[in-house]
Amino acid sequence: MCGITGIITASGGVPDRAALNAMNTVQAHRGPDQHDSVVMEGAGLAHRRLTILDPSSGEQPMMSADGRYTLVYNGEIYNYRALNPELEAAGYTFPGHCDTDTLLAAWQHWGPDCVQRFRGMFAFAVWDAWEKRIHLVRDRLGIKPLYYGLTPDGDLVFGSELKTLMAHPGLDRALEPLAIEGYLALGYVPEPYAIFRNSYKLSAGHMFDWTPGQAAPSPRAYWDIGFQPQAAPSVEDAADELYSRLDDAVRMRLIADVPLGAFLSGGVDSSAIVSLMAAASDEPVNTCAIGFEEAAFDESDHARKIAQLFATSHREHQVDGSDFDLIDQLIDIYDEPFADSSALPTYRVxxxxxxxxxxxxxxxxxxxxxxxxxxxxxxxxxxRARQRIPDFIRKPVFGALGRFYPKLDWAPQFVRGKTTFQALAMDTAEAYCHSVSVISQPLRESLYSSEFLGELQGYRARDLFRAHGERAGSDNPLSIAQYIDFKTYLPGDILTKVDRASMAHGLEVRVPLLDHEVVGWAAGMPPEYKLRAGEGKYMLKKAFEPTLPHDILYRKKKGFSVPLSAWFAGPLKETVERAMTEGALIESGLFKAGALECLWQQHKSGRGEHSAALWSLLMLSRFLERESGGVLSGGAQNAAIGSRR
Structure with a gap:
């Protein structure tokens, strides 16, 4: 696991090595073991290495023998040894046993099509010195990050984290309005946007090539998830095949020249992984778990049960109930506002x-x-309810109920109908966006200033969900929701959270359940194999019934979260109140005067439950405070929002 960065000059001249090295230095945490850079006509590439395989070789940037290609690479290609014989037969040699050598040879031999042969997680850049062209590639599921942007001079810069781009003096630091809308809706900035204008995330499963002088890069997809149903075996046979596929995926990920272990929450997923690791290992598996003081959040006893069952070398750490001192540190780790509060315990684990x-x-x-x-x-x-009611009845009737029915957050569950009424009036993708939104669209719009609404030019986060929903390749509502999550929540939240938290500690995290062959196979299984009679992960649980205890497989999931409501009523009360009434949020020009204070008063009085919304706004406030020297400069609204007209 590593960090990569680079500068491609529009003029074709040699990039400033000092600027390149400065970009590389800010991501030192991603690769504390080795670092280097190279500059040449048209390009400068730099690398930070966290050594996992063959410490004696694999140094980067790595150049082909003929001098044509220079590679910087972050990730792991688990099947690299299986590719080597074919490449050796074609005349390539491998001085060590590092996957970087294989990647470079594969690019030379097969070109961009080589990615179709890789099983792994990766983000890499290849500079073609003969054609003066840069190629950027990101893995199929977005496990490894890759940002890029254009300077006003037309230079292309890229890096593993947004902070590497921002270390370049030419990058625009005005906020991107569509990113703000996406963040406040979802709690993270969804791909392909980044929080700053003219900076982007390369989307999962995409690549692009770019030659200086061209317009902005045009990423293209080289892989996608197909939710079209395949010929399905019985659920019992499917469970057996799933077990075999996961066993293969885990074994591939046990290759390392350094100590290896697993996260163990005591849930189905981590318990399944640990059981497979134990079966494949001669030595006890190293496992670790986080516990919480609040019983409603604590699952450490379940983790302990699995650790005992598989005789792992287990370690636990209990998170303090007031472990919010990391808030400002999280801003530095994630570069963008990031509102998944489970980033705190993830950092600790x-x-x-x-x-x-x-x-x-x-x-x-x-x-x-x-x-x-x-x-x-x-x-x-x-x-199902939506499909039973004709549109000409459903949309106006439930639309009106959604508008006028009161939002009774304080009331018993059975009388809280507003959100359901609103969803029933929507199409599938919009309804799903509504259900996962941290701050609902009506509430966001009630907070936004008229100036910021104008900057959005009618765009809403639902538009992104609709675009993904149209590409899902299925009309099944569950499959559409899964596809949307694979394109938004998984790379934007889950994988971002784990990548930044792990790399902050120089730790590589591997995710067997996201082996692309497992993902593609599972997507083709019938929806009822995944969700049956209200039981999620049905097929996965069936696969591990012979291995894992029933109470682990079928217990109610608690989740990996923190007690926000208790924090806001106690130790963070003054912090949140200050953020909602003065400072960066108020000065940003994004919100109506008094709207944030009104939201806080509703929450404080018990007339509304807005913990998630307030946490999102607090993290945005902290981000804006950090950026106030560049973005807000005197509270100037246009500098903060960035004009798109």
């Missing part, structure tokens, strides 16, 4: 794991793959 290992396997991806989220069940039920 990565910190704990790094004391014992340098590589950890995690269970991320199980919910998206096998329909584990509770919201999938609710979305499916709503969709």
């Amino acid at each position: 990565c910190q704990l794991a790094r004391q014992q290992v340098k590589v950890a396997l995690s269970g991320d991806g199980g919910d998206e793959n096998f329909a584990g989220y509770r919201r999938y069940r609710l979305h499916q039920n709503e969709s």
Whole structure:
């Protein structure tokens, strides 16, 4: 696992090595073991290395023998050894046993099509010195990050984290309005946007090539998830095949020349991974878990049960109930406002794991793959109701109910109908966006200033969901929701959270459940194999019934979160109140005067439950405070928002 960065000059001249090295230095945490850079006509590439395989070779930037290609690479190609014989037969040699050598040879031999042969996680750049062209590639699921942007002079800059781009003096630091809308809707900035104007994330499963002098890069997809149903075996046979596929995916990810372990929450996903690791390992598996003081959030006893069952070398750490001192540190780690509060315990579990290992396997991806989220069940039920009622009745009737029915956050569940009424009036993709929104569209619009609404030019986060929904390749509501999550929540939230938290500690995290062959196969299985009679992850649970205890497989999931309501009523009360009434949010020009204070008063009085919204706004406030020297400069609205006209 590493960090990469580069500058491609519009003029074709040699980039400033000092600027390149400065960009590389700010991502030193991604690769504390080695670093280097190279500059040449048209391009400068730099690399930070976290050594996992063959410490004696694999240094980057790596140049082909003929001098044509220069590679910088972040990630792991797990099947690189299987590719080597074919490449050796074609005349390539491998002085060590590092996957970087294989990647470079594969690019020379097969060109961009080589990515179709890779199983792994990767983000890499290849400079073609003969054609004066840069190629940027990101793995299929977006496990590894890759940002890029254009300077006013036309130079292309790229890096593993947004901070590497921002270390370049030419990058625009005005905020991107569409990113702000996406963040306030979802709690993270969704791809392809980045928080700053003219900076972007290369979307998962995409690549592009770019020659100086061209217009902005045009990324193209080289892989996508197909939710078209395949010929399905019985659910029992499917469960057996899933077990075999996951066993293969885990074994591939046990290759390392450094200590290796696993995160263990005691849930289905992490328990399944640990069980497979234990079966494949001669030594006890290193596992670690985070506990919470609040019983409603704590699952450490379940993790302990699995650790005992598989005789792992287990470590635990209890997170203090007031562990919010990391807030400002998270802004530096994530570069953009990031409102998933579970980033706090994720940071702690990565910190704990790094004391014992340098590589950890995690269970991320199980919910998206096998329909584990509770919201999938609710979305499916709503969709069934939506399909039974003609549009000419459904939209006006439930639209009116959604507008006029009061929002009774304080009331018993059975009388809280506003959100459901609103969703029933929408199409499938918009309804799903509504259900996952941290701040609903009506509430966002009630907060936004008229100037900022004008900057959005009618764009809303639902538009992104609709665009993804149209490409899902299925009319099944569950499949559409899963596809949207694979394109938004998984790379934008889950994988971003784990990548930044782990790399902050020099820890590599591998995700077997997101092996693309597992993902593609699971997507083709019938929806009822994933969600059956209200039971999510049905097929996955069946696959591990012979291995894992029933109470682990079928217990109610608690989630990996923190007690925001308690924090806002106690130790963070003054902090939140100050953020909603003065300072960066107020000066940004994004919000109506008094609207944020009104939101806070509703929450404080108990007339509304806005913990998630307030946390999102607090993290945005902290981000704006950090950026106030460049973005807000005297509170100037146009500098903060950035004009798109």
